Amino acid sequence: MKILSVASEVFPLIKTGGLADVTGALPGALAGLGVSTRTMLPGYPSVVARLPKRARALHSYPDLFGGKAKVLGVEIDGLDLLVLDAPHLFDRPGGAYGDAGGVDWPDNWKRFAAFSRAAADVAGGAIAGWRPDIVHAHDWQAALTLAYLRYGDASAPPSVITVHNLAFQGQFPASIFAELGLPAHAMGLDGVEYFGGVGFLKAGLQAASAITTVSPTYASEIRTPAFGMGLDGLLNLRAGQLHGILNGIDTGQWNPETDTHLASRYTVRTLKHRSANRHAIETRFGLDHDAGPLLCVVSRLTWQKGMDILAAELDRIVAAGARLAILGAGDQGLEGVLLAGAARHRGRVGVVVGYDEGLSHLLQGGADAILIPSRFEPCGLTQLYGLRYGCVPVVARTGGLADTIVDANHAALAAGVATGFQFAPESGEALVDAVWRLVGVFGDDGAWPAMQKQGMKADVSWQASAKDYVKLYRSIAA
Numbered sequence: 001m002k003i004l005s006v007a008s009e010v011f012p013l014i015k016t017g018g019l020a021d022v023t024g025a026l027p028g029a030l031a032g033l034g035v036s037t038r039t040m041l042p043g044y045p046s047v048v049a050r051l052p053k054r055a056r057a058l059h060s061y062p063d064l065f066g067g068k069a070k071v072l073g074v075e076i077d078g079l080d081l082l083v084l085d086a087p088h089l090f091d092r093p094g095g096a097y098g099d100a101g102g103v104d105w106p107d108n109w110k111r112f113a114a115f116s117r118a119a120a121d122v123a124g125g126a127i128a129g130w131r132p133d134i135v136h137a138h139d140w141q142a143a144l145t146l147a148y149l150r151y152g153d154a155s156a157p158p159s160v161i162t163v164h165n166l167a168f169q170g171q172f173p174a175s176i177f178a179e180l181g182l183p184a185h186a187m188g189l190d191g192v193e194y195f196g197g198v199g200f201l202k203a204g205l206q207a208a209s210a211i212t213t214v215s216p217t218y219a220s221e222i223r224t225p226a227f228g229m230g231l232d233g234l235l236n237l238r239a240g241q242l243h244g245i246l247n248g249i250d251t252g253q254w255n256p257e258t259d260t261h262l263a264s265r266y267t268v269r270t271l272k273h274r275s276a277n278r279h280a281i282e283t284r285f286g287l288d289h290d291a292g293p294l295l296c297v298v299s300r301l302t303w304q305k306g307m308d309i310l311a312a313e314l315d316r317i318v319a320a321g322a323r324l325a326i327l328g329a330g331d332q333g334l335e336g337v338l339l340a341g342a343a344r345h346r347g348r349v350g351v352v353v354g355y356d357e358g359l360s361h362l363l364q365g366g367a368d369a370i371l372i373p374s375r376f377e378p379c380g381l382t383q384l385y386g387l388r389y390g391c392v393p394v395v396a397r398t399g400g401l402a403d404t405i406v407d408a409n410h411a412a413l414a415a416g417v418a419t420g421f422q423f424a425p426e427s428g429e430a431l432v433d434a435v436w437r438l439v440g441v442f443g444d445d446g447a448w449p450a451m452q453k454q455g456m457k458a459d460v461s462w463q464a465s466a467k468d469y470v471k472l473y474r475s476i477a478a
């Protein structure tokens, strides 16, 4: 079976968050099940820089939304890629979605409409000798692919759309509709129209043969007004086609036994070797060297991730005897509050502002626990990395966090099945209460390593979920 995966981020070529991890790892897991994936992504500068000199142009456009464009076929790091090389849309400094200051590009609608147009062309057979059996679009940036297929190509292959985060919907004014090249009747309630404008994600949800999101709990949550972000009505209408398939992780990239980002590598049998990583973290974050629990955070600094809740509780977390190493970037107001907290608690709280893949591995490999106080979390990957690295997750009970962590309540501890700490509601009180519970278990040198080891035994690979995707692909192809 042949899949065309369409995504705006793919690790290791371009990553701003968890989407890239998933689109970079899933093809490898599917390959073992007899499913081959070609992944289409935009030709950002970081992607074009990785292309071989003579990458083959498999399809060309004299004019794609205002400039010349080509679809280049390459293989990089085992991924079979189709890169949309369209310099007028993607060759610019800054990030994938905005300038260096984080402000969204004003022509994002055009960039991702063009990307989707080209993906729909590939799905329809634009590349000689290759046509996919299924089109799998990820998030709003790829969603319009399915609308182009729905309104353009009667023989279009069946499709899946995966929602990695319903908070990002690609909502634009109605005035852009005329430039999308869709027929007039597409601008309707069951088409691309969304609250009077054009909704890219909405259009994809409407057109897809099947909808998935990245955990079973989030699949239920988004059917409620509290989590549906305006799309719960549509998702309820399409509930029969909505599936929650848990993310896995790339257990090759994330393996404490071989991870070159660590100061010291280890296995479930040599947990004591984590102490060198712990020491390296303390040095890097300017923290005291002591025997109390070292907590970490690896996160986008946003409201979704509950980083304001965390920032407001630094004093009480420090008072509980914990130290905290925070790696994050995002909201500049939050960066300031956290840096001020670190200045107030020298030696107890350290903050590194920025995006640093290697440091994120070191934190998982040396901190005792990772805090994830998200207000909502479609799946979450950092708790899965935490499990694999013996970095005990402390999570809000929501979305995929609720699905992947076994709370250390009395019964779970007694049965030896606990893998972390869950708290609810998503409040400062509940977070601090969970930290106190952690401090209690940390002081028990039987229970604590048992919990680390139990987490390390959890299956966080793609194995089970890749099978679920194959089942879904087969069911819609039939």
Ligand SMILES: Nc1ncnc2c1ncn2[C@@H]1O[C@H](COP(=O)(O)OP(=O)(O)O[C@H]2O[C@H](CO)[C@@H](O)[C@H](O)[C@H]2O)[C@@H](O)[C@H]1O
Binding pocket: 016, 017, 018, 019, 021, 022, 164, 165, 214, 247, 298, 299, 300, 327, 328, 329, 354, 355, 356, 357, 360, 377, 378, 379, 380, 381, 382, 400
């Ligand atoms: N400052 C920093 N430096 C280095 N690395 C950093 C970093 N900040 C974050 N990261 C890394 O970025 C990734 C973030 O993963 P999340 O699961 O939290 O995804 P995110 O919320 O971006 O995406 C959405 O999509 C994913 C994938 O489906 C869902 O799991 C998730 O719930 C949903 O919100 C992890 O690999 C993490 O280590």
